[in-house]
Amino acid sequence: MLDISQAAVSMQALIEGGTPALDAVRRLVAEAEDGQHQDKVIGGCAALLAPIPQPRKNIFCVGRNYAEHIAEGDRAQNQKTGVSDHPVFFTKPPTSVVAPDGDVLLFPDVSTSIDYEVELTVVIGKAGRNIAKADAMSHVFGYTILNDITARDIQRRHGGQYFKGKGLDGSCPIGPVIVTADDFTDPHALSIGLKVNGEQRQDGATKDMIFDIPTLIASLSEGLTLEPGDMIATGTPSGVGYAMDPPQFLKDGDTVVCEISGIGTLSNTVRSV
Known part of the structure; x- marks a missing residue:
């Protein structure tokens, strides 16, 4: 099980995690929007990477x-x-x-x-x-x-x-x-x-x-x-x-x-x- 709340998860790992990982992300986002886990939301601005910045294959x-x-x-x-x-x-x-x-x-x-x-x-x-x-x-x-x-x-x-x-x-x-x-x-x-x-x-x-x-x-x-x-x-x-x-x-x-x-x-x- 991929614990989204405890790690910086790459898009590759999220994709490989399938539906359970995607559901976990959606729950975390919903909680953040509800203000339940504001400590887990990273503030400030950052440069946006490509969704998969280093693909494993061509x-x-x-x-x-x-x-x-x-x-x-x-x-x-x-x-x-x-x-x-x-x-x-x-x-x-x-x-x-x-x-x-x-x-x-x-x-x-x-x-x-x-x-x-x-x-x-x-x-x-x-x-x-x-x-x-x-x-x-x-x-x-x-x-x-x-x-x-x-x-x-x-x-x-x-x-x-x-x-x-x-x-x-x-x-x-x-x-x-x-x-x-x-x-x-x-x-x-x-x-x-x-x-x-x-x-x-x-x-x-x-x-x-x-x-x-x-x-x-x-x-x-x-x-x-x-x-x-x-x-x-x-x-x-x-x-x-x-x-x-x-x-x-x-x-x-x-x-x-x-x-x-x-x-x-x-x-x-x-x-x-």
């Missing part, structure tokens, strides 16, 4: 999961790849994670084409392999926001594969919170958008995913064990910078704000190093 991501995003990419690159028969998966390393209000890093000697992608991200709560679509949602702990910062020039330089261009330090803002699955009626009925310096760039809806969340979990878990704390970013809607005419990449000092209804906003500043 973050799973899904490419090309919104039809309009696929179409804008095809137009920008003068190609016609269309919709794939199966989800396209790649990963981002733990070293890429950035906290809310943290810095998205630019490395001018490495890339001059840094882009953004707002994504609804699933947090796994229960381990499983070869998970059936019908059972997939029972493995979900909750949802958060992820900004899949991408170096487009590096992505193309390395043959179009995703990992290197999407794995730079400071390229994965996550947060501000994880909203538990029981607080969502339908994660496929959310608005999702992104602004750069106040300008709306992306404005979509999760209902437009090509592969829904049960399909993604079932496909990814084929022969591969998903574990508590694993994260799956589910793809981005249209409006990315490289597909604009002319392309609009992020620059030093830019403010990028991601928003998903029911979760909140994730804001970060771009900083050249």
